[in-house]
Amino acid sequence: MMTRHFTTLALAAACALATISTPVMAQSEPEQARTTYAVILLKLAPDAGGRWSEMMEKYYAPAAAAAGLPKTEVHWMMDGPWDLMLLRPMPRGLAALDTHASPERDAFNKSLAKIAGSEEAAKKLGEENDKLVTSSMRYFSHTHP
Numbered sequence: 121m122m123t124r125h126f127t128t129l130a131l132a133a134a135c136a137l138a139t140i141s142t143p144v145m146a147q148s149e150p151e152q153a154r155t156t157y158a159v160i161l162l163k164l165a166p167d168a169g170g171r172w173s174e175m176m177e178k179y180y181a182p183a184a185a186a187a188g189l190p191k192t193e194v195h196w197m198m199d200g201p202w203d204l205m206l207l208r209p210m211p212r213g214l215a216a217l218d219t220h221a222s223p224e225r226d227a228f229n230k231s232l233a234k235i236a237g238s239e240e241a242a243k244k245l246g247e248e249n250d251k252l253v254t255s256s257m258r259y260f261s262h263t264h265p
Contacts, residue, residue: 152265156213159259160206168252169203175252179245183235187227202257214260 164172176194184192190209197205216222229242236242 154213154262154265156210156260156262158206158208158210159261160204160208161202161257161259162204162206162253163201163255164203165252165254172204172249172252175245175249179232179235179242183228183232186231186235187224189224189228210260213262 181191184190190211192209193207195205195207197203210216212224216224232245233239233242236245
């Protein structure tokens with residue numbers, strides 16, 4: 121009982137000291153820019169890696185570049201349940217999620233339709249991609265300046 125009391129007091133003292141010693145940013149200082157990312161984890165169907173890569177190189181990456189979007193980094197995972205991790209910079213941060221028809225998405229879809237040959241061909245690519253990816257998860261992160 122006495123040990124628990126001292127542990128509680130020590131923890132409270134440590135928290136108080138941490139609060140006192142933590143610098144406070146002045147309210148008038150502007151916040152420094154940070155980079156926001158969509159972090160997308162993908163699990164591919166068996167033997168789908170080659171076709172997935174081909175579609176990314178031939179259609180999706182060029183469409184993103186033509187739409188003026190930053191390049192997505194592709195990381196092939198070496199362990200764990202996921203096959204791929206995509207790091208996609210979001211220049212407008214989470215504001216890009218404020219609408220169902222973001223300017224980024226519209227520009228990408230127009231570029232993809234042009235590269236694929238038509239809106240119907242772009243739609244078929246999306247349907248094929250859906251068959252290649254068996255599961256996915258998305259997170260959002262940002263850097264601290």
